[in-house]
Amino acid sequence: MSLDYVKFTPGFGKFMPKEYRDMVEHGPFGKKTAVSQVGTFKEIMEEHPMCAGCAMTLFIRLAFIAFPNPEDTITVGTAGCGRLAISQAAVPFVYGNYGDQNGVASGLSRGLRLRFGDKPKDVVVMAGDGGMADIGFAQTLHSWFRKEKFTTIMLDNEVYGNTGGQESGMTNKGQVLKMAPLGKKFEKMDMLGMAKVAGCAYVATVVPNNPRRVESVIKKAILIAREVGPTYIQAYTSCNIEYAIPTDQVMQDAKDVENDRYKFQEYITDEAKEHLATLYGYKEYLPKPAAAVTKG
């Protein structure tokens, strides 16, 4: 929660593991890091127990690189695959009871604002489609209706991957899974539509197929959530185990799904545009100058 937290007590640095020393000395804390520099600095995420080739891990890794101030960020998660990687990072992680994550984040975000005032402290919720659209659905929607200022990221793998392949609200209609042998009978939930209706200031869909877009979307969502209102990102992060995707075809699948049903969409309110333009120098959202009159 503060840069001093990660630093060594003087004289004790030599007893720390190499990975920790590297992270303090060459990590992204207190610096601006970008996806394009990856591989030349120590990332805050460490080794994790998630499956080889998991697209969700790739998304979480990119998210940690994209955090504007990782030293002033808290992540909140819940049961599901995602927390196995989110908790393996040098960012405080709060484990909400199943479905509680947006309620916990509401309290955290309000408390941090009371305690630290003007200094921005970011709260980022990262949970799966089951935790967010099924079990935590009420808390998620209510946090948006209350205009709680934090970022909600759904890691949408369209299945309960951690428990053996049950259908979730975000599974596509007709999809046959190990624990849904007759195929799902209902449509995929329109969480994007609900986020807009509930008053989110920024709503976007991404696929980890495009790391720079993931970075830009997450940066915008976190910066908008500091002042304007709730923000929501829905990321397609395939489950290569339950959907039987060979690991070297995971990015091909991400590309196919992006072209099919996960096209990049971005919804941003005028207030959020103005906030990004005036406070963080986003040139594309600056008011356009009046067209110069040219004489023919």
Add this chain to the structure above:
Amino acid sequence: MYLVANIDQEICAATSCKLCTQYCPEANTIQYDTEAGKDKGLKYGSAYVAVDRCKGCAQCVWVCDNMAKHKAIKMEMIDQIGDQALTPNITYQEKNTKAVLASPWQS
């Protein structure tokens, strides 16, 4: 034995796409050495794999073959690729990383 990614530094150092570093699902696994190719007369640095962290998913192979179209990465058996970069032998610098190659069986 198991497969790990192996990057052909000669092909990699002729380009500077860095795509594999961005698409690896494991953190701190595909690292980049910005000076790797320069003493061999090549233009750019090269990516390399910390083989003790590689889980062998081969996503980087797909990205290198189909997106970058360089075909510089191959999956190889860990006991047949000789000395490789390992996490304890990687040093971080201001804007670069350097690895001293060693046998994966040493530690």
